[in-house]
Amino acid sequence: MSFAFTEDQQLLADSAARFLADKYGFDARRTVMAAENGWSREMWRAFADLGWLALPLPEAHGGLGGSTVDLAVLMEHFGRHLVVEPYLATVVLGAEAIARSGSETQQAEILPQVAEGKLTLAFAHGEPTGRFDLARIAATATRRGDGWVLSGHKAVVLHAQTADRLIVSARTSGEITDRDGIALFLVDPKVAGVTLRPYPTVDGLRAADVILDDAIVPDSAVLGEVGAALPVIEQVVDRALVALSAEAVGAMDATIALTGEYLKTRQQFGRPLASFQVLQHRMVEMLSAKEFARALCYRAAGAMDDTTGVERARAAAALKSETGRAGKRIGQDAVQLHGGMGMTDDMAVGHYFKRMTMIDVQFGNAAYHLRRFAGLS
Amino acid sequence: MELALSAEDAAFREEVRAFLKDRLPPEIAAKAGSGFRLSKDDHVRWQQILFEKGWMAPGWPVELGGTGWTAMQKHIFDEECALAGAPMVIPFGVTMVAPVIMAFGSQEQKDRYLPRILRSDDWWCQGYSEPGSGSDLASLRTKAVRDGDHYVVTGQKTWTTLAQHADMMFTLVRTDDSGKQQEGITFLLIDMKSPGITVQPITTIDGSAEINNVFLDDVRVPVANRVGEEGKGWTYAKYLLGHERTSIAAVGRSKAQLRKLKAIARAEASGNGTLIDDPDFALRLAQIEIDLLALESLVLRALYAETAGKPPGPEASFLKIKGTEVQQGLTELLVEAVGPYAAPFQPEAFRQDNWNEEPVGPDYAPALAPLYFNWRKASIYGGSNEIQKNIIAKTVLGL
Missing domain, CATH: 1.20.140.10 (Butyryl-CoA Dehydrogenase, subunit A, domain 3)
Known part of the structure; x- marks a missing residue:
């Protein structure tokens, strides 16, 4: 067992820290967020040049074959800088779903383009009444001639508006909560019958609801085995939980650093806030919550690659529950310790708070994963 | 111990409910209930309905327009209003500055401001916090220098809720920095239309702009707008905290x-x-x-x-x-x-x-x-x- 980063991981961490500190300041991020699509193509090309888009993709298709720990190293730095580019949607969710279930032809068509930054993806799975239950899929896929007809409603699909391809889950058979009968489709969002309702999210990203109304796709759009997609979806999402948690840990780290700086600078009652013991203890509790979440995060990252089945699922559930709880607490306390300043849009701390709040909501909150963990014992 | 509502209070609750059912505009209740932001007009409209009923200022003495309700009745009224989706009465005038004016203001101030507060003619805001003075409010530095019949006020107030709508601001200013911090503070009523006042909205993390910075640059405030004595502002502000x-x-x-x-x-x-x-x-x-x-x-x-x-x-x-x-x-x-x-x-x-x-x-x-x-x-x-x-x-x- 080793908790040390490999030399490559350390290099990745160093280069991510350097690049993002240089190019991804708070003001630069705000400019990008306000632009039409809410993220930067130029930044995306830079991510491609740095090898970050290729990092976790299979070597056979233009990737670097990186581990989940590698991915977590990068995501932690994304969290420190609140990166808004569609990395989770494209690389962590979309490309991973294709890598796990796509044919050689599909992988060869899509993955190298993802690695080169030429193509982005979105993962259209969750539905309005599905809450966090991955099996609860009402969207339907019906055989017609050589192809399939898709109908349904996909909720809060991250970065759908700019995606070149959507990965859409739909039911080919069975009842709404059946584990069997779900298939994945690679869908061009421009085909007839696909309507997007895009919006910004409260934490500064972009998403859309995707309405499928008799959208026709060819048989070649099916990813993997028809009716057997749920295990793939679960594996993809569990790895995404680790990526999101790593992002949360990076955000926690940055939040604590900002808050510590603020306490040292802000004077009230003739002395720095940092000199008040009650605030010091609050900071210690925040730091401790972050340290435990981070330790669990890298352990779970290892488990994604080294374990399967219940053990892998338990690692993901434990982590997401812990980071959801820790992120909420750290975010709330950081705003409180910043006082009125913490409430302003001009201070970075509120943006970290909002991102951590929404990470908890994505793919299941702390309460959901706590119960999931209990059920997996 | 008798924990049930008295028959009198129960009847009062019914009276309040009937009034709300009858007079609370449904469109305002619907907006408030679904989390909509209310406009200035919505607030003023509701407050004028309360005024007509004689219920705008439950905490005031009856002779000045209060209701004479017991503390329990005030509580029942607040609770029923909230449950019916009535807008919160904006507190800066009726529950914050008014009691201070009543207790420490001049007769002229009472005659001028209290009726206008009751009718919602003036929208008030509170000028207390400053960028350097939050929890440690007594360290405030907005300066007021006496010049004949005026104070000349310069400084910055912050977190000023709904100042964008305000006609008047009650504010704490520093008139003396030679002694104890608390002793050099004076309570002034400032007309928001005075030259030298700039209101700048602050966007908060929810994306709204209900709070503001208020910059004061050589704002001339008549000495007649000082409440009570110079240097006693801290005492008056603390009196306010004990209220309601x-x-x-x-x-x-x-x-x-x-x-x-x-x-x-x-x-x-x-x-x-x-x-x-x-x-x-x-x-x-x-x-x-x-x-x-x-x-x-x-x-x-x-x-x-x-x-x-x-x-x-x-x-x-x-x-x-x-x-x-x-x-x-x-x-x-x-x-x-x-x-x-x-x-x-x-x-x-x-x-x-x-x-x-x-x-x-x-x-x-x-x-x-x-x-x-x-x-x-x-x-x-x-x-x-x-x-x-x-x-x-x-x-x-x-x-």
């Missing part, structure tokens, strides 16, 4: 939020049922309901003491802490209840009257995450909860 000490708990508002939370939990799918059947969620809902019951019990106890003529104790600090914890806990559960649809940011869905599109997700969803973010202010403003704990430690525990 139970309303800070906002029990009625939290009851309304709890009702909304339950309605959402009944509407949200979870597993094969709805969220309200989810045992984990049900337990957390139960816990916050118990917290709210405990809060209400302490409020009732304080009201009883007030009615019995007992001097105010430290309950305001307990009520502030627990009250804001309950409010924040409810907003947190509301976000949790709505699941993934907490994420879309659709401010037009709860800020614009004329937005005709359907929001994505349930129509109750768009306001919830912004409400949660916005409500983090509650444990910061009005003396942060840390400051309240200091007060309790000192005054109750003698530490």
